[in-house]
Amino acid sequence: MRVRDLVEHYGLGVEAGAKGLDRMVSSGYCGDLLSEVISHAGNGSVWITVQGHQNIVAVAILRDLAAVIIASGNRPDEATCEKAEREGIPLLTFPGTTYDLVGKLFTAGLVSS
Helix, strand or coil, X not given: CEHXXXXXXXXXXXXXXXXXXXXXXXXEEECCCHHHHHHHCCCCEEEEECCCCCHHHHHHHHCCCCEEEECCCCCCCHHHHHHHHXXXXXXXXXXXXXXXXXHHHHHCCCCCC
């Protein structure tokens, strides 16, 4: 599955990094503690968080993540979007809770545990 498929399937907003929408998604990771994501998220994962600051882009680059989904109606700030755009990291938004999105992805078999 590609990031683009997630966007279309779940009506995610594309805030930045549209040139990375064809990245392949291998799995998913949910968490808000950056050190935990760095330690445990696999390459190619889509990361679901509520954070929208620049450090999420740095973590996505470090772990070679497919995309970052910012849940709970949160939005990335302008500097974060600019950094993601430069790096080709898709920053996506979801209006519902992290719990809701993870449940949908897991139930559909699109993201493994």
